Amino acid sequence: MQVFQGILFIFLIVCAVSVTFSKNLLNSIIIFMSYSLIMSIIWILLESPDLAITEAAVGAGITSILFFVTLKKIHAMTDMTKDQKKDNQGE
Amino acid sequence: MSRLLSEEEYRKTKAYRMKRWYHGDKDPYISKVEMKPQKPFKEDVELQRKRLHDELILNQRIYDVEHNNKILAFRKFYRFISVIFVAALMAILLYMVSYLPPTGDATNPDNNEVAAKYIEDGMADTGAVNIVTGMILDYRAFDTLGESNVLFIATCAVLILLRLDKNEKTDTTKEEEEENDRLYEPKNDIILQKVAFFLVPLIIIFGIYVILNGHISPGGGFSGGAIIGAGLILYLNAFGFQKTERFFTQKTYKWICFVALSFYCLAKTYSFYCGAHHLETGIPLGTPGDIISAGLILPLNICVGLVVACTMYAFYAMFRKGGF
Numbered sequence A: 001m002q003v004f005q006g007i008l009f010i011f012l013i014v015c016a017v018s019v020t021f022s023k024n025l026l027n028s029i030i031i032f033m034s035y036s037l038i039m040s041i042i043w044i045l046l047e048s049p050d051l052a053i054t055e056a057a058v059g060a061g062i063t064s065i066l067f068f069v070t071l072k073k074i075h076a077m078t079d080m081t082k083d084q085k086k087d088n089q090g091e
Numbered sequence B: 001m002s003r004l005l006s007e008e009e010y011r012k013t014k015a016y017r018m019k020r021w022y023h024g025d026k027d028p029y030i031s032k033v034e035m036k037p038q039k040p041f042k043e044d045v046e047l048q049r050k051r052l053h054d055e056l057i058l059n060q061r062i063y064d065v066e067h068n069n070k071i072l073a074f075r076k077f078y079r080f081i082s083v084i085f086v087a088a089l090m091a092i093l094l095y096m097v098s099y100l101p102p103t104g105d106a107t108n109p110d111n112n113e114v115a116a117k118y119i120e121d122g123m124a125d126t127g128a129v130n131i132v133t134g135m136i137l138d139y140r141a142f143d144t145l146g147e148s149n150v151l152f153i154a155t156c157a158v159l160i161l162l163r164l165d166k167n168e169k170t171d172t173t174k175e176e177e178e179e180n181d182r183l184y185e186p187k188n189d190i191i192l193q194k195v196a197f198f199l200v201p202l203i204i205i206f207g208i209y210v211i212l213n214g215h216i217s218p219g220g221g222f223s224g225g226a227i228i229g230a231g232l233i234l235y236l237n238a239f240g241f242q243k244t245e246r247f248f249t250q251k252t253y254k255w256i257c258f259v260a261l262s263f264y265c266l267a268k269t270y271s272f273y274c275g276a277h278h279l280e281t282g283i284p285l286g287t288p289g290d291i292i293s294a295g296l297i298l299p300l301n302i303c304v305g306l307v308v309a310c311t312m313y314a315f316y317a318m319f320r321k322g323g324f
Helices: A002-021 A024-043 A049-074 A076-090 B008-012 B015-021 B045-062 B069-097 B113-126 B129-138 B141-162 B175-179 B190-212 B221-239 B250-273 B296-322
Strands: none
Touching: A002 A024, A049 B141, A049 B221, A076 B015, B008 B015, B015 B069, B015 B141, B015 B296, B129 B141, B129 B296, B190 B221, B190 B296, B221 B296, B250 B296
């Protein structure tokens, strides 16, 4: 169990660092989602299941959905695909 | 017996004006405040020449980043200082961490009589097997009321920011509207609809289970409400606004939040008023472990769950459509 917890902590740190270094906003939201998911498993291992349920529902679920909708609202997602299309056509 | 006023007399009363103001029919500026139309912007030749000249100087001397030595120096300086600042902050914080007491030590300051009181007397005082719920909805019920109110206020703020006026005409093209996609819902994705058809009832039932068992097993109003909210959002995504508006509109949201928050206030007013001294409600606590036990905790859990579920759904609906 100790080893498993260590692996989870390493994942957590990797997620936290890669959120900041990711250039793509969509990717960083998905990484943030996985961060919350790992965090909720760690909460269970730390024997606080109340927090684990809340973290899984709010952190991994609702917050990421709201982030996605915000990205859509500020046209960060659609513009990206358009640019990629333009690039592909240009090539 | 009430005296009936004629239509003209009623129009003069304050109640009528209040009603018009409340419904937004009356614009107080019309025919009262005179507004001068703005003069069209004109620019004579001399001014235009000056402006172009200024712009040219700005672009050549100041915004020319590659040759402006001041900006280059500032950028280097900024990077250097920010690295030093972050390193110093990290060093200070790590140094402070070394002063913290070791984890799990018996003489730590957090192992005091407060935690001991909750663990020893929690079940006898509140009747809740889950001590965490007993704490947040009985000993610390005032804090939870504040949290629910914060959610409600947050929804109000988002409503102010994102609300779309129905009368407002937007000059958007069809392509933009399709991108915005709130008018072209639902997309009728067959996979999403089939999955939602099976999953949404399960998710909502699980949320209800978490709320109702808040005082027995892990969970409670906040997490259960978030789960129900997530189920509603999935349903909305699959089947569109027309289906959800049959059972959930702005009116429903207002009433649910109003009833839940005011029930919470009324149920706990006495102990809030006494400074949380008289926690006894007079309701028998029942056998610990039953669903109907623990006095007021179960109804309070349901209230918090309703507020949270509605708020989560309302956030999503307002981000998507600008209203619900």
